[in-house]
Amino acid sequence: MMRHLRRCLTGLAHDPRTFCLIAVTLVMLASAGRSWSQETIDSDLERRIKAVFLYRFPEFITWSNPAADGTPFVIETVGSCAIGDELRQIAHGHTLQGRPVEVEQAKDGSAVPDAAIVFICDGSRERLKQLIRNAPPKALVVTESPGALLQGSVINFVLSDFRVRFEISLAAAKRRGLSLSSRLLDVAMAVTAGP
Amino acid sequence: VQSLFGAATAHPSLELHDLATLSLDQLSNIVVTTVSRHEQSLGSAAASIYVITANDIRRSGATTLPEALRLAPNLVVARADVNQYAISAGGFNNTLANRMLVMIDGRIVYSPLYSGVFWEVQDLMLQDVERIEVISGPGSALWSPNAVNGVINVITRRADDTQGTLADIGIGNRSRQAAARYGGRFGEDGYYRVYGKTQHFNQGKQADGTAVDDASERSQGGFRLDWGDADNGTTVQGDLYTNTIDQPVGGARDLAGGNLIARRNRLYDDGASWRLETYYDHVERSQPGLIWENLDTLNLDFQYGLAPLAAHRVLWGASYSHSRDWLVNLAPAVLAFVPASRNLDNYHILLQDEWQLRPRLALTLGVKGEHNDYTGMEWLPTARLAWNFTPDHLLWAALSRAVRAPSRIDREVYVPGTPPYLLAGGSSFQSEVAEVYQLGYRAQPTPRLSYSASVYYYSNDRLRSLVPGGPFINQFEGDVKGLEAWGSYQATPHWRLDAGWLELRENLHPAPGSPPDVEEAILSNDPRRQITLRSMMDISGGYELDIMARYVGELPNPQVPAYSAVDARLGWLASRHLRLSLLLQNLFDPSHPEWGAEGTREEFPRSIFLEAEWRS
8 A cells, every 4th residue: 555655656757748737726725715506406396396296186086066068177276386397298198087188377466266176385474364364265275385274274385304295284274165085184294284 | 326416407307197106195295495505516417317206207218227218318228139239329329338337326337358248137117216317428527437428327226215016017018027125214204115117028020020039037126224414314225136038049048136225325414424335246147148247246335525615615535346247158169258257356446626706607626536457547637628608508618538448348259259250359459448528508588498518528538449360459539429309399388399310420541550451340330310309298087198209320340220210198197006108119100120130130120008096
């Protein structure tokens, strides 16, 4: 080992470029500067997972006022999240509850009246309450804001341990005439009875 | 596993189509961080990198690793026969190509016999591959040895990303296969998967229709266990495989092997992290008419990353590998390794600093010392500059010294095994050395469009050469320059177009003062141009229509004419559980050769393959 080390050092002395590189590296260790970025959430993947969840929820939910056959199953997105493209891509050519899927972006806060699912993203707390209240009374309201269940949301996405999980408000579901299957409740991170 | 890919890119593995087939439980268990911090430090990536995603592999219809590698526009992939391939980046391609570092989950798979890869035994469950990173140009200081022209890094999914049952069967006029995988949980936070796969390949044909006796039968099985997560966790995995390949004379080639890998990652709150990996690999190669080899390798690798000062990310590491190569020369009248068996010990040490000079400008300086039994210590310094002049545009430059250390074939092969020799070993053969200059640009100006272009220049010295009858010597030199470019355009949410373009110019010649009758023994045989085009379209009703076309220029020696090939795939997600696909290869071409001398080489005909994949 020592022989190798000696040979490397002798070699280095004859290879000034390599020697410079190592010297510069060592010098750099002694200088200061800016901080490194911390662990980041892959927001594209997060959005894709949420889109798939939204598309899959209806399998586990019964609406009290199912729309007539042939009318579209409307998923309405509210807010500035760009989840619509993903949703359209998954739903393309598929049906939900036997109806063709339509994805619509809400404009100027005006709700789409026949939406079965309303997904609200990025709402500030005051605005969130208003947006939830604006949603059609029998629609499944899904949000992604901490504390949104208290504002009347039925399913709220939360990031927990770097995973996309969701919590459920049974009271809100009941108010909206939705019955949720036990399989959905099993997967939920938390199920609250109130408010 | 080391990764050069960073935060700037979307999560490469889990596309919508993959996610759509998962259960709610599986969806809630996907970790949504980008590759870990330790890996991110490599992410500003002043290097020419192409990442083959799981989705790309699925939509290519590839059923073997070499076929999946055709997706990388910075690689040249030439199929030599039913089982063998020549694969390289940046020139020097050959079925004995010896300048690429190829790894599967951190395990080095090139053979110390010739520093090249026996592609016919590198297989895995392609559905469980998370991504394949293909780096053209010398690997940074972080990589294991032999990354002279590039790195192919195959990374499989974690066991928690491959839960549930998957069964796959496929049948076609050239091959058939069956594979199954099951993933489950154990203990508090443990996940596992087990898999098995078997494939049969029909024998090949020459241009005049003569059958070549090289049908093969492969079987492989394995497992992977994961505890914790990618940053703080433990992985244990292993595989066992056999491959029997018919030979025209002397009986079948029997290849078999197995490996066991254990890896531990730790990430501390202050950003420091380490990774310890050890593996054992066993290879058996019974090749009647040539050699019988039993190779055992034990490898130990440690890397430690830390941020001692705010603008610096320092990484150091060390690695040691011991191989026992037990070999019998079965046909000394043809070729002999002398000594037949030997032990090989290698170690390397590395130090790298990524220095954030300005918020958008990063300089990476690294040096690696590689020690081998033949030439002692070799130093590989690299300097890389990455300038994100806007968040979506990156300009980079790199300067590296790359070394290909001798392998057994360079030093110990005699042809024939007794005098008079045509090739008399290479006892004084030294490492081949290259100074490499690279300049690249990549951008994602809109969410729908991304592209990359880079040029490189290799100044090669001490290349392998030979005076007939004598040993291998280092009396060739010369430069290789080239261009690599690719882009991807999401024309509509349902339609993506990819294109790739390679240009390569080689100018190799005897070194000044070398003997007048010196010949090159580099064996490079490269096209000057390669162009690839892909179209991936989603059609309503769960259908996918994918078309892949490639043009590969003429190979000079042995001469192989330029060819174009068009493949098409129709996929159908029949239900949430069942996916069917139909792959047609060489649509407009009755057959073409990709490698080898006229008269003995195989040609690859039009082929059809039907596959059904069921997931729970």
